[in-house]
Amino acid sequence: MDIQQLAVHTKAAAGPMSALKGDVKDRALSEIIGALKAGRKDVLAANAKDLEDAGRDGLAPPLLKRLRFDDAKIREVYDGITGLIALNDPVGLTLSATELDDGLELFKVSRPIGVIGVIFESRPDALVQIASLCLKSGNAVLLKGGSEASRTNRILAEIITSAGARAGLPGHWLGLLETRSDVTAMLKLDRFIDLIIPRGSNAFVRHIMDNTVIPVLGHADGICHLYIDRYADTEMAVRLAVDSKCQYVAVCNATETILIHQDVAGHILPVLQDALAERGVEIRGCDMTRSIVDVKPAVDEDWHTEYLDLIVSVKTMPSLARAMAHINQYGSGHTDVIVTGRRERALRFMDGVDTADAFWNCSSRFADGFRYGLGAEVGISTNKIHARGPVGLEGLMIYQWRLLGNGHIVADYTGSDARQFTHRKLNHNFS
């Protein structure tokens, strides 16, 4: 079956998927857990072969680590699905209810988006996670994994589709693409795919975003800032800088640039330098920073760089306004923090910084769906429409307007003796 045919089948399954009752979907998720447990050895064996080939082909160690699907990853996958089962069905919620006139009632009802296209690099656990999220939200899904994980992905997809079929899911709700040329083809399938979620490196996500007219949910860069205001408490500022930079350096919500108000740079920078040095962090500073502490020089490229490493750029700022301008120019709209004792300055910062997550006096590392209590995380988005920041299941939902009448026609609401709309809020849900 070529990719176009596969997409036709997946799109055809989207309708039946969207109409499934919550208990059917939850039963399917339980079946999937059971089937993964029963097929554990086969999955591990397939993954071992993928790892063997990848090792022979010289895949880089970080990619090998992502490719590995071991018992710890399996446990995470089980936990993720179990958590999904516990969530309420996101489909069919009444988002608004309005009487337009006597017997003419309008409801805005949550619905699945349709077909989600997911493109991920090495990690096979991403396949299970995203397939489960799509299932819970009533979406069909087209998955394209890394070719180095092809055996693992194939057996995981088989296990999931077989378990789903036993629970009553429609055929073809999950389609697996396998070759690299499929990605290019997939990006052109705007008639069949409603939303693409790419998982992988920044360059990979940027490539996807730049080469399709299909909406993309995700983020490329995570150039997060921590701005230490002139009214910041030194101890708090240093503690937040250390956590934001060091708590886990390889993730998108780690801070890459620290801005510091010049009036407090003189007494805070030495303390900050000591604390970061203790964690092995290399500081690259602007000229004024270097006149206060002995650090490497930063070049313009540094303000654009997501290090994902024990490196941080530091720049002094003459004002809050200039700090906001710097963040808006160099940031990626992901997560940006202000440390200040003045509430009105925090509010100015949040209003003025164009970012998904604007934080006051807490670590940038909190920008995460689980920490936010979203229950499940689809991903983190730096989009300006639909969903922004950590995205839960609602990122896979849209709505449908449902108007229920009794023979109502528009002609009655026009002309000289036109009927008037009541536009009265209703207190009952769609059912």
Next chain:
Amino acid sequence: MDIQQLAVHTKAAAGPMSALKGDVKDRALSEIIGALKAGRKDVLAANAKDLEDAGRDGLAPPLLKRLRFDDAKIREVYDGITGLIALNDPVGLTLSATELDDGLELFKVSRPIGVIGVIFESRPDALVQIASLCLKSGNAVLLKGGSEASRTNRILAEIITSAGARAGLPGHWLGLLETRSDVTAMLKLDRFIDLIIPRGSNAFVRHIMDNTVIPVLGHADGICHLYIDRYADTEMAVRLAVDSKCQYVAVCNATETILIHQDVAGHILPVLQDALAERGVEIRGCDMTRSIVDVKPAVDEDWHTEYLDLIVSVKTMPSLARAMAHINQYGSGHTDVIVTGRRERALRFMDGVDTADAFWNCSSRFADGFRYGLGAEVGISTNKIHARGPVGLEGLMIYQWRLLGNGHIVADYTGSDARQFTHRKLNHNFS
């Protein structure tokens, strides 16, 4: 100033625009009404010159009609702005509030999207309408009107920006593009424009959608269906068909195809034919339809066609399921109606038809922001993400996550004695 420079300025204005208080924006809208009244004669004179040139250049009569900006259009524009002033400020609403832990509070707050790019063909009233919507919602806007309306657009833009400046709006919040080559350039400005709203013909909108990676809000085709079920009341079915087709044929929510269950076709079609003939509607029917009533034959192209005229295609259906499949194959996901006496069949239809507006026993012509009571209409969207169907001001909004702490760090929530998140719903709004 070239278009890139203009876009840089507009983007720079987006921050200050997003931070404006509601009363400033409403005062600016009032100023704009006043300035339009004061400048009425100049606007009409500029429009007369545009009309003169367009007439000389042989612009088609429907386009000339759209180009005309007369007192009736001016009145509509005043009414629209007055209605906007009456609406609550959509910026800064608390969409959710959660305590993550003691003293660590998360708010999801509505925010403007940023820079809206609007591309419209001849209608100068669209310029005023969309500029007002962007202003009310705190967005900056780049406008590209039809070159045939250049004099009218220029004076309208001048009036609006001058009035806005008097009321305290930041400079460059509204940018006007003037040449045709600007459109191509605009579609590439994804660094500066967050959302494009195209207004114009289907082909024009389709062209925009297919040639940019910037999200587009709108609809190309409006191929709406009315399905007459086997349990439909004849009188109601005919009344709804006539209103859906004829009440205003040139609009996107007019019905283009009537599907009818074959078990009732024999007695409903003759009545329907009479009623439509009375309105001068040409029917193009499938073979079974033509075995019942004497009408022109439909070809496959007809099921794909948005006539926007007194023409309707009619096809008999063996089942509700086949009707849904037909709509999903040929429809444009705009508005689709079922006429039936059975509630469970209406629910099946709404669940199974992938459309923005799914109606039961009422006319397709109700799909409209004003009839829905949205207060203001940004447009009608057939998108599957962000906003769908008639879109009010909320289509110009996104949200920002705001986390307020007191020195909270993520390290405290990891490890063996990790603090637990409370994830407790808060009852107060962000302020």
